Amino acid sequence: MAYSASILTRAEARLRQAQEEHRRAQAQRREAIYQALPRTAAIDRQLRQLAPKILSAALRQGGDQAAALAGLRRENLALQEEERALLTQAGYPADALEEAPLCPLCGDRGWKGAAMCSCLEKLCRQEQIAELSSLLDLGDQRFETFRLDYYSDQQDPQYGRSPRETMGLILSICQQYAQGFGAFPHKNLFLYGAPGLGKTFLSACIARTAAEGGHSVVYDTAAGVFARFEDKKFLRYGEEGRQAGEDTRRYLACDLLILDDLGSEFTSPFVQAALYQVVNQRLIDGKHTVISSNLDLEGVRQRYSPQVASRLQGDYLPLGFVGEDIRLRRKG
Numbered sequence: 081m082a083y084s085a086s087i088l089t090r091a092e093a094r095l096r097q098a099q100e101e102h103r104r105a106q107a108q109r110r111e112a113i114y115q116a117l118p119r120t121a122a123i124d125r126q127l128r129q130l131a132p133k134i135l136s137a138a139l140r141q142g143g144d145q146a147a148a149l150a151g152l153r154r155e156n157l158a159l160q161e162e163e164r165a166l167l168t169q170a171g172y173p174a175d176a177l178e179e180a181p182l183c184p185l186c187g188d189r190g191w192k193g194a195a196m197c198s199c200l201e202k203l204c205r206q207e208q209i210a211e212l213s214s215l216l217d218l219g220d221q222r223f224e225t226f227r228l229d230y231y232s233d234q235q236d237p238q239y240g241r242s243p244r245e246t247m248g249l250i251l252s253i254c255q256q257y258a259q260g261f262g263a264f265p266h267k268n269l270f271l272y273g274a275p276g277l278g279k280t281f282l283s284a285c286i287a288r289t290a291a292e293g294g295h296s297v298v299y300d301t302a303a304g305v306f307a308r309f310e311d312k313k314f315l316r317y318g319e320e321g322r323q324a325g326e327d328t329r330r331y332l333a334c335d336l337l338i339l340d341d342l343g344s345e346f347t348s349p350f351v352q353a354a355l356y357q358v359v360n361q362r363l364i365d366g367k368h369t370v371i372s373s374n375l376d377l378e379g380v381r382q383r384y385s386p387q388v389a390s391r392l393q394g395d396y397l398p399l400g401f402v403g404e405d406i407r408l409r410r411k412g
Contacts, residue, residue: 083204083296084330087211091203095190102182110177117170120177123163130156201294208291221284223255231403243403247278250399254282258289261336261368266397268363271372273401279372283338286370295335302355302373303345305331309354332361335368342373343383352384359391371396 083091114121134152164174181188186197196204228251231244239246250271257264269286271279283299291297300308308331311324331337339358345351362369373380377398381389392398 083208084298084334085326087204087207087296090207091200092190094203094207095188095200099182099188106179113167113172113176117166120163120166123159123166124177127156127159130159205291205294208297209288221281221288223251223258223282223285223289226251226278226281226285227406230406236402239402246400246402250401251282253397253399254286255289258286259293261290261293261295267366267368268396269370270377270392270396270398271370271401272374272376272398274405275374276405277401277403278406279401280340283340283370283372287336287338290336297336297338298330298334299338299340300331301340301344302342305339305358306345306351306354309357310350313350331358332365333367337362337367337369339369339371342371343375343379347383352388355384356388359388363391363395369396376400 114124130152134149134156163177167176168174183190183197183199186192186199190197190200228244228248231242231247233242233244235242236246254269257266257269271283273279287297287299308324308327311320312328337358342355359369371392375383377389377393380392
């Protein structure tokens with residue numbers, strides 16, 4: 081998963097905090113047991129004193145080495161057995177005084193070799209959803225809350241079905257795309273249509289579902305994405321330039337990029353080049369992308385370039401949104 085450096089940093093900080101709280105809880109439990117069963121405190125002191133003696137006996141030269149080592153080990157095992165008996169008789173687990181990591185899978189490292197452990201992956205996922213929530217209103221934006229009743233059920237002669245049927249099909253496709261991320265036949269979606277028909281809502285649903293499934297997701301407006309590419313080019317030094325470089329790497333490397341509201345930004349040769357770079361590089365790398373726009377493919381061709389339109393037409397599943405402006409219908 082190509083999580084951003086900021087998400088990973090926040091997740092690792094939360095993991096360290098959870099580990100510290102776990103260690104404090106273990107220490108508090110240990111002290112409570114010592115007070116309830118003072119003999120266990122004495123046993124633990126004896127065990128700590130035995131450890132260097134066992135090591136010394138193991139390194140000792142001479143004929144009595146084996147006998148001394150065996151005696152110390154018997155003493156060690158007898159103390160451990162006594163402590164376990166005291167604990168179980170008092171209703172504690174036999175290992176109640178043993179120090180255990182918060183995550184037994186990775187020993188609290190957060191990584192298993194080069195692979196991220198599930199404990200850190202879970203926190204990255206939560207941080208990513210929190211970041212998405214700061215950009216989107218994810219309160220009720222779920223596939224289950226998408227309102228098809230806002231769309232007319234009168235058949236449209238142009239399509240041979242009603243807007244409600246068309247939008248029901250689009251809803252189903254978007255849901256399958258997000259829930260079966262990586263297994264859906266198409267890696268890329270192009271959502272287009274007039275304003276107020278639900279493109280941003282369904283984009284947010286896709287982002288949320290994919291993120292909850294453990295995939296790295298970046299959601300931004302087209303204007304926001306192109307502005308960061310421009311910042312990267314012209315702010316080469318300083319913190320702002322460094323952050324712009326990190327953002328543009330995220331746009332290219334994340335599992336799913338959602339580019340919202342394409343066509344609303346000021347278009348320039350630089351924007352056209354940046355759009356082509358994003359679309360083309362993500363296709364080369366086999367990454368998933370969802371683009372929403374008020375423009376259809378012909379509008380993209382005229383506003384940007386035939387090369388961009390050709391890639392959208394050949395490698396994106398186009399979904400044309402239909403109906404009346406939902407925001408106006410809500411007010412009505």
